[in-house]
Amino acid sequence: MLNVEEISERISNRKAKEVYELITRQKTVSKIDLLDQSGMTVSTLTRLLEELTSQGLILESGFGASTGGRRPILYEKNPAYAYIFGLEISRTLSKLVLVDLGMNKLDGISWTMTEVMSPDVLVPLIVQEAQRMLGKHGIPISDVLGMGIGAVGPVDRINGFILDPSYFQAKGWRNVDICRLLSRELGIPAMLDNGANTAILAESWHQRSRSFKHLLYIHAGVGLRSSMVSQGKVIYGAVDMEGSVGQMIIQTDGVPHRNVTGNYGALESYASLYAIEKAAKSALKQGRSSALLHMIDDPEQVTYTHIMDALKKNDPLAVEIVTEAATYFGIGLANLLNILHPEKVIIGGPLITGSELFFQTATQVAIRKTYYYPAYQVVFSKGKLGDEALAIGAAVMVMDQLVKL
Known part of the structure; x- marks a missing residue:
């Protein structure tokens, strides 16, 4: 490597x-x-x-x-001094972007992470597309600084391994030496961090001229992932704890976590794609009426996409389920605010991009339950980079090496 x-x-x-x-x-x-x-x-x-x-x-x-x-x-x-690849590896999709040093996106592609998308399948696709992008834009490999990778944690960012991520549909994602694999095939340095950290790097860089010193990022999707930047630097713990925010206990005698190692009453069991889908399936099995019944033949077929489609039609059940999940998420968010006191909170992921109702409900609940409000004023944002944040932030991570001592 x-x-x-x-x-x-x-x-x-x-x-x-x-x-x-x-x-x-x-x-x-x-x-x-x-x-x-x-x-x-x-x-x-x-x-x-x-x-x-x-x-x-x-x-x-x-x-x-x-x-x-x-x-x-x-x-x-x-x-135009140099170019960087930014790669996101997540549970639902993976994305590769080519950017210049101004973080201007020159090219990009994404792949749906199906049950066949193992490392043995994805890595050759990444290499093939990276080489295609360089050829298309006439960029020699010598002008590429490297590839940054933002992946679902836990990761070993020092040695470049994706360790043991949960909920991938495909097999083979345990102990993947991803940096060595890509560096060897492309002939460029590769760096790894968890996706929440790369996302907040991207957002922090995007608003680098602003005066926010302490930023909190939460990615809400299949699971809950978080990271924090203080004075422009990512805060690291003793181990990679990217997904630990999802294990925050909000109800001590609550529902069991879908993972046997998870906590009872964990936030992730009430506010995640899985939790929303589970609530919809349960309600339909109980005989609740909903526009969802016209989209499926069996309650077990309900997906988050179905629920979002029903929400757009103001379906009462979809509104109820999303509002409840957002309320729980807001409670968890308030707990983080009361402990960390960030100046700004950036929230991303499918739960946020899929529903304005979720974002508004969650942030209003968080504000009401934040200690010292209104003296302590926090800014909430969906971020400026949207679905590109993880991949762009991975490129920022590589760019930052230029000034590393």
């Missing part, structure tokens, strides 16, 4: 990395502003700017407004 340290070595020294990072965090910036932000001398900064420009890492992008003397030269990151 190619070493990711090769990426960091593209920028020669600590001060050059510092200047480059300052430039990348802003759309354009003048030398005067860089002097204020870096605290460097004029001669040192001038030398570093010339060095970064000659390498093609930054560009001179015109002149700023005059403050009485000569108009200052503006600098910006060169998005």
Whole structure:
């Protein structure tokens, strides 16, 4: 496997990395502003700017407004310096994107994660599509920094293994040496983290000019996944606990978890795709009337897609089930707010993108149950990148290696 340290070595020294990072965090910036932000001398900064420009890492992008003397030269990151692949591996779909250093998407493709989509099937597809994208856009492999991978946890991000994820339809996803497999086939470095962490990296980078210091991300879908960024850095625990938010106990004598190792009364048992489908099946078996009955022959055939279709028709049962799940999710969200006190919460995943009712209900419940409200004001968002967040964030993870010491 190619070493990711090769990426960091593209920028020669600590001060050059510092200047480059300052430039990348802003759309354009003048030398005067860089002097204020870096605290460097004029001669040192001038030398570093010339060095970064000659390498093609930054560009001179015109002149700023005059403050009485000569108009200052503006600098910006060169998005065409290199390119990155971002890969999402999730339970319902996997997605590959090709981006430049400005995180502008040049190409992308996704695959539905069916019962046949094992690593032996998916990895060759990823390699084939990555090579097709490079050929289509005329990009030599030498111009690719690497591939970032955001996968369902738990993962061993240091050694590049997907460990033992739950609820994949296909077999073979235990202890997958995913970074080595892709790095070997493509001839580029590969990095791995769990998908919640890559998603919050993407959202944090997208709003890098804003003043939010503490961001919480929750992905609500087949399971519940969370991550947090503080001062622009992902917070890591002793082990990869991406899915642990789903094990939050909200009812001590509640329903058993679908996994025998899960907690009774866990949040995930009340607010997830599985929980919503289970509630709908149970209600229909009890004889409840619903538009769902016109979509299926048997209650066991109900899927989340059916429920969303019924919700669009304002079906009372669908509204009731989604509202109840969102209420439980809001309670769990309030618990996180009362412990972590983030400034902003970004919520993504199928439960959020599939239903405005879920998002509005959950956030209203969370606000009502948050301690110190209204003195403590939290901002809720669906995020700016939507379904692209996990894959784009995986690319951001690779880009960040340029400034790593």
